[in-house]
Amino acid sequence: MIERHGEGRDLRSLDVPRVGSLLETSDVWEPYRLLDPAGTVVEPVAVYLKDLQGIGRPATTQRSYGMDLLRWFRFLWAVEVPWDQATRDEARDFSRWIQISDKPNRASAPATAVPNPVTGKAGPGRKYAPATRGHSESVLRGFYDFHRDVGSGPMVNPFPLVRCGSRAHAHHNPMDLHRNERSGLYRPRPVQRAPRSIPDEKFNEVFAQLGSNRDRALVAFWVSTGARASELLGAHYGDADPGQQLITVIRKGTRAIQQLPASPDAFVWLRLYQAQMHGLVPTRVDDPLWWTLRRPFTALSYHAAYRMFSRANAALGANWSLHDLRHTAAYRMARDPNMSLTDVQWVLGHAHLSTTQLYLNPLTEDVIAQALAHHARVAAGTVTATTIPKDGPSPLSYRPEALNILFGEGTA
Known part of the structure; x- marks a missing residue:
């Protein structure tokens, strides 16, 4: 029997079956429907997708949000918790599960993303990418915000923002611009990736x-x-x-x-x-x-x-x-x-x-080419270290007295 309370839930043995589906309908009024394991429309999601359409979100966005919601509902069906009874415990465990578990049908993929030898782009690994987890957290928080506002969901959003006593960007680089807003508590740290160009x-x-x-x-x-x-x-x-x-x-x-x-x-x-x-x-x-x-x-x-x-x-x-x-x-x-x-x-x-x-910003392949050319010049002895005195130590060596202090064999 699956433990319904977060404190006693064993995620190691949790099996999340790929039940339910997101159905494309070809109906402009309802492009996508989320179906439960019995093939019945999940009404809370249907209402939310209609609201997305009402505020001008295209069908592609509804599909993207629907896939995140399908993943969440599969988790809730596995732990036997109704969607409107989900608490922060379920949100926390879902965030742990999506971070550690393998993606479906990815058993043959490498454990970590490996750069492609031609493009240098990392291919998909077995785990969910930080961008996928971050998008999922935002969608689910918005889903529960919507149902809280219309009175059809829990009064407390299972996916909270950061605590009021801490700052959302407490450790940000002061040279980087950021919006002055609170972020999701279970939102992963974003990974900044340089755009890739095709040579x-x-x-x-x-x-x-x-x-x-x-x-x-x-x-x-x-x-x-x-x-x-x-x-x-x-x-x-x-x-x-x-x-x-x-x-x-x-x-x-x-x-x-x-x-x-x-x-x-x-x-x-x-x-x-x-x-x-x-x-x-x-x-x-x-x-x-x-x-x-x-x-x-x-x-x-x-x-x-x-x-x-x-x-x-x-x-x-x-x-x-x-x-x-x-x-x-x-x-x-x-x-x-x-x-x-x-x-x-x-x-x-x-x-x-x-x-x-x-x-x-410089292209990744250009920087790599320049760095490799630099190493080749160093190996050929054509790089002049103008900042190192002729009678000074090698830039890759340490003074003997410094090594003595380091290893406790004497004092300088």
């Missing part, structure tokens, strides 16, 4: 692996406009304007309509793709711009585009993502001396200039 020569190799004009057009647009993958995939036939070299997208966060300049070759590949599909798919201004290449023709989904780019990566043994194309575009624009940083900010749709400034 030009590697990008050419990946581009050569693409198997259709549609795929070449998509990648050319992504790497020249800096648009997010979902933004470009949501474009309609009338959104492409070859005459002005512009394509219109709807921004992910603000839902603002914005025209983005694209490279000439992107429109060349687009024209070749459209000629190939002429007469096979509708071409009204509000019809999708991107379609599957086989019958029955349907609008190209994100997951299909992701698999397309993954296949091109696999041929090179690489693991770049669609979002790395956005990073590549950002780095290229930020390093153009004739393009101001505020222009780059506008193209990328960043709300804060500080986000765009990340692309002024």
